[in-house]
Amino acid sequence: MDQVKATAAFVANRSSHVVVDSAGLEKVVENIQDKIPKIEWDFEGIHYFDNGPLTVQYLFVLDTLNFCFWPDKNLNYDDLASGLKEALENDKSVFDADHLQKFTGLQLRNLLKWPRPLPLEDERVRLLHEVGFELERSFGGKASNLVESCGRSAAKLVATIASHFPGFRDHSVYKGHQIFLYKRAQIFAADLYGAFKGQGYGEFNDISSITIFADYIVPAMLRKLGVLKYSSTLASIIESNKEIVSGSEEEVELRACSIYAVEKMRDLISVKLGKQVLSVELDLWLWAYGVQNPSLPHHRTLSIYY
Numbered sequence: 001m002d003q004v005k006a007t008a009a010f011v012a013n014r015s016s017h018v019v020v021d022s023a024g025l026e027k028v029v030e031n032i033q034d035k036i037p038k039i040e041w042d043f044e045g046i047h048y049f050d051n052g053p054l055t056v057q058y059l060f061v062l063d064t065l066n067f068c069f070w071p072d073k074n075l076n077y078d079d080l081a082s083g084l085k086e087a088l089e090n091d092k093s094v095f096d097a098d099h100l101q102k103f104t105g106l107q108l109r110n111l112l113k114w115p116r117p118l119p120l121e122d123e124r125v126r127l128l129h130e131v132g133f134e135l136e137r138s139f140g141g142k143a144s145n146l147v148e149s150c151g152r153s154a155a156k157l158v159a160t161i162a163s164h165f166p167g168f169r170d171h172s173v174y175k176g177h178q179i180f181l182y183k184r185a186q187i188f189a190a191d192l193y194g195a196f197k198g199q200g201y202g203e204f205n206d207i208s209s210i211t212i213f214a215d216y217i218v219p220a221m222l223r224k225l226g227v228l229k230y231s232s233t234l235a236s237i238i239e240s241n242k243e244i245v246s247g248s249e250e251e252v253e254l255r256a257c258s259i260y261a262v263e264k265m266r267d268l269i270s271v272k273l274g275k276q277v278l279s280v281e282l283d284l285w286l287w288a289y290g291v292q293n294p295s296l297p298h299h300r301t302l303s304i305y306y
C-alpha cells in the first residue's frame with residue numbers, strides 16, 4: 001500500500017493541527033524493549049470462524065459495516081461482530097449476495113438485536129446492497145472468490161476492493177492532493193490474516209505492506225502514549241466532544257499522522273531492537289489498549305469509512 005504510506009507522509013510533513021513527536025516515538029520504542037505486546041486476533045471471542053468461505057463472507061460483511069459506532073454511546077464494534085456471528089449461526093444463507101441486496105434498515109437492526117436505528121443506518125443498508133450487487137456481478141456472489149482472485153497479495157486485494165466497491169474508497173483531498181487511507185479495505189485483509197492465522201484465505205505474501213487502520217481509537221491511543229500532539233484548538237474540540245467535519249484538514253491530519261507515526265515506529269523498532277514488526281500487529285496492540293480505555297477522548301466525525 002505504497003499510496004497509503006506515501007500520502008500519509010505527505011500530510012504529516014505539512015500538518016499543523018497534529019504533530020508526530022519524535023521524542024515521544026523514541027520513548028515508546030525504548031519502553032517496548034524486547035516485549036512487543038502481542039495481542040491475539042479475536043481476543044474478545046466475538047467473531048464467526050469456520051475455517052472456510054463462509055468466514056470470508058462474514059468478514060467482508062463485517063468490514064462493510066465496520067464504521068461509526070460512537071453516535072450511539074451504547075453501541076460498539078463488539079455488538080456488530082457478535083450480532084453478525086449469531087445471525088450467521090442461525091441462518092447460513094443470511095449473507096448470500098441476493099440477501100445482501102434486499103436488506104432493510106429494520107432487518108439489519110433486528111439482526112443485531114438493536115432496539116433503535118443504527119448510526120448512519122441508511123448508509124449501512126446502501127453499502128450492503130452495493131456489496132451484494134457487485135459480489136454477484138463480478139465474483140459469483142462470494143467474497144472468497146474476490147480474495148482468491150488476488151493471488152495472495154493483500155495490496156492487490158485492497159486495490160481490487162477499492163476498484164469494485166465505491167463504498168470502500170476511503171480517500172480525501174488535502175492541500176490539493178489526493179490522500180489514500182483505505183481503513184476498511186485494509187482491515188478486511190488483516191482480519192483474513194488474523195482469523196486464518198496467515199494460512200488459506202489469510203495467506204498473503206505482502207502482509208507487511210498493509211498500514212494501520214486509521215479509525216478514531218488509534219489516534220487517541222497514540223496521543224495518550226505521547227506520539228501525537230494536537231494544537232490547543234484541536235485538543236479542545238476533541239475534549240468537548242464537538243464533531244469534526246469529514247474531509248477537513250484536522251480530520252485528515254489525525255488519520256494520516258497516525259499511519260505515518262506507526263510506520264516510523266516500525267522503522268525505529270527495526271533499527272533499535274533489530275525486529276521486523278507488522279503494522280497489523282502494532283495496530284491490534286494500540287487498538288486493543290485503546291478500547292479498554294473508554295474514557296480516552298477520541299475525535300468524532302460522521303463517516304462511512306471508519
Ligand SMILES: Nc1nc2c(c(CN[C@H]3C=C[C@H](O)[C@@H]3O)cn2[C@@H]2O[C@H](COP(=O)(O)O)[C@@H](O)[C@H]2O)c(=O)[nH]1
Nearest residue numbers: 041042043066067069070076077213215216218287306
Ligand atoms: N484500528 C483499528 N480499528 C478497529 C479495529 C476493530 C476491530 N478489529 C478486530 C479484529 C480483531 C480483533 O480481535 C478486533 O476485534 C474495530 N476498529 C474500529 O474501532 C472503532 C470502534 O470503536 P468502538 O466505538 O469503541 O467500538 C471503529 O472505528 C471501528 O471501525 C482494529 O482492529 N483496528
